[in-house]
Amino acid sequence: MASRLTHRLTSVLLMAVAVLVAVAGIVLVSGQAAIVITHGVSMNPVYHQGDLVMVTRAPSYSVGEIAAYNLPDEDEVALHRITDGNAENGFIFKGDNNQSVDPLRPRGDELVGRAVLHIPQGGLWLKTLTSPPVLGVLAFALLTGGSAAAATRRRRKKRRLAVSRHTTTPAAPSLTFGGLPSSLRVSVGIGSALAILGVVLGVPAWSGPLDERGASQIKNDQRMDFSYTADVGQSAAYDGTTANSPDPVFRKVADTVDVHFTYFGERGTVNVTADLSTPAGWRSSVPLTGPDAFTESDYNGTVTLDLKALEAKAQAASAVTGTPAGPLSITVTPQITTAGGALFRPGLKLNLTPLQLTLNDGTTGLSVAGSSTTDQPVTTQRMLGLNGMTISAAVARFISAVLLLAALAVLVVVLVFARRAAPADEAAAIRRRYAALLVRVHPMPAPHGRPVIDVTTFPTLAKLAERYGLLVLHWSRSGVETFVVQDENITYRYRAGSEHVPAEPEPVMQAQP
Template sequence: MAQRLTYRLRTAVLAVVAVLGACVGVVLATGQAGIVITHGVSMNPLYHQGDLVIIARASSYTVGDIAAYNLPGRDEVALHRIIGGNDAAFVFKGDNNQSVDPITPPAADLVGRSLVHIPQGGLWLETLTSPPILGLLAFALLAGGGAATTRHRRKRRRASMSRHISTRPPARQGLGGLPPSLRIPTALAAVFGVAGVILGALAWSGPLEETASSQVKSGTRMNFSYTADVGQSAAYDGTTAKSPGPVFRKLARTVDVGYSYHGEPGTVTVTAELSTPGGWHSTLPLSGPVTIDGSDYEGSVRLDLASLDAKAQAASAVTGLPAGPVSVALTPAVRTAAGAEFRPELKLELTPLQLTLPGGPGSLAVTDSATQEHTALVPRMVGVSGLTVTAAAARVISAVFLLAALATGIIILVFARRSTPADEAAAIRRRYAALLVRVHPMPAPQGRPVIDVTTFPTLAKLAERYGLLVLHWSRSGVETFVVQDENITYRYRAGSEPAQVEPQPEPADSQA
């Protein structure tokens, strides 16, 4: 009973390990989870170079989460902390960085949230998934089968050199020759081994990345704001008028317009175009050109409302066209180092009473909606029967499969060697079924010496050496196995010690 319980427990443990390994592979393959190997120092002291972080997709993300998003044009992800924003655009920043990330991805574009952190685990994973280690694992899985084939060939060569030629077929044990408790784990180990070798071959047969072309929207944008010092009055709650509200000219003569740029480095020049309903227009330079060294720049200009109104009145006096209202289009034009030009506009309306924002709050943010042809390296996809994963993930999954197969095989080998069947005769019949011939009890031939061997494998070797079969019968609880050569009978008995079984005269009519 204890041995049966041990077999069942062993089978259950191996099955659970196998199922867990398969689940991990499926989760990685479907993209619900991923593995990130950290580089750089942007998340020190939490993460260091070479750490392994397991990320998983989440239904929602909040400020304070550590999440990953894809970097445009690169086969990499950024793993930083969310410090602001919402599902439409999250703001990220590395714990060890001085500035926020220039990319603000929405929740739908996030790869996943940090789930498990393994210090220096990335270094171990890169080592285990290297070609030499994968080759060694594949060799270890196939070595057992190769060794068995070699032993079988050697036995056949020895049999062909003996005095008798055996015509019996070779023994084919397969899974049926294993104890029932080890058949399922052995089958799972074989499946994992084959899947790991096939997936590894697909993953290592090409590069991790391949070139792909796509239409990519520009991420260049400009945010506007304006303020005016209006003093203490009943028109405003404080002493400053702010966008997008109106600025009453009776309380303020000047308005400061700020602009915040995010995009490629270059130069910025700010102008204001004045126009009236009658068709008059004029362009006024306000500042620049100013060099933008990085991807972010903030600047401001001051509008003298009286001066702008006076210019429109002077033109009206000459042309006879109406002087108001005056439309003011403020344009911080950016020319990048590559020659591209971005010309966002902030449209204001100036009347004798106030300065207003006719476009509402939405006009304070301008994003470049132009698309451009973009060629970049993207992860190479591999797969079988419609199930595809990246080549990098396939290498990891293949290593997991091979390790699971190797570990399961080692466990099976250890338990198989330690497991000795309680019924020795049953074990002999199961293992050497193709070598045995069951007969009726036979008498010892007169004048022929009988030699008792100590182990059945010795008797089996003698049979194979001479190209003979092993005769087998059972009597009084004793299993007898004999090999009859021309002059000698070799015998092995199982079930009791040979010394306890005295030779008995056999009936004359017994036959094979």
């Protein structure tokens, strides 16, 4: 009866799991949902490497939502935030940790779906659980679990020559793990294992905080593009009225030059100076503008160079020092101080003579690239090491809670079914548990002159039978179950339901004191 109930319960649980797996599989296969395992740092700090994100199709998408779209010619998707656009003309995506927007503009019907579920480090666990070694172990466990649950072993002890006449043991409970069916004993073992795993994983997970504070080095890519223009009027020197970089500016037609610069990188402040120098070693710095704060990832600025004034400053220094005043080198330097404290000092190098202003490094000097690394305080998830793997404390807490709840559920179910399957009286419990030792016989009196010892519990009688290598004789009369082990000279007896022994004396002899 217990075995059938246990198998029925197992079938129901397996069916429930199968239904859930089937529903999830149908949803995933139908394309209404997808599982995304993140990699890279483009969405930090929202998502981290190895997180699991479920995305589902939606009738509409809005700016600010995180959504996924397929990358062309690649078996991957991009999971970024919608920053602008619409479903008809295409959405503009950008990673929270990226400096620039994505080059693709997918329309609404081309999106895989928007993020609805986030499991930190869940992708690492999914990859581990679906790896070939783990799947092989699970398959082996499923194939061998049923036969192992039904296997039993019996051991008999060698017969000994002597035993005490006065033997007593504590009363046994009516329900013990040893008396459970093999399938329920396996369930108890599984529940105990789940509880142990839950405690082992839960103690370090719950004994500390979920997050830790630290510093993270962030690399910022920066670039400065330069250009200059000068109003030269109508003359034979130029085809138009404006001189543009990288052409020289002839001073007979223009002595004022506008320098334009465009910055791409982290937001911050900018101030511009003109650094002057001569071959003789004289140096001076002339402030042009700033400081000016900007909050976007790019900044456009313009400064004006008065060539006569700069030349006059160099000549005044030459008059004092006696060194030559030219040729004069002019470096226009916009200094960027980022919000993270990093400095970026690109320069546009120009040469000034009495005849012209020229670009020192040619067209290569019109664009300057660089990068900076800053330490930024960050809050990261506390990680736990587990057999060479690392998981976050939040995931460990969740898994430990699931394990403990599963263990509690298994043990409660085992207790319920064990109580239902337990026999209604002690004699039935003895017959079920010790069936291999019992031999049913007709009621029989003890041989005359043989001492009879009444033991207080049946397990004591069973131990005596195993010790002597004997079977337990069993009969029932007047509602009293009698169990007897007969040694060469002594009869050991236990009565189940002995409180209902009839008043008439039993035709056996009692042990003498």
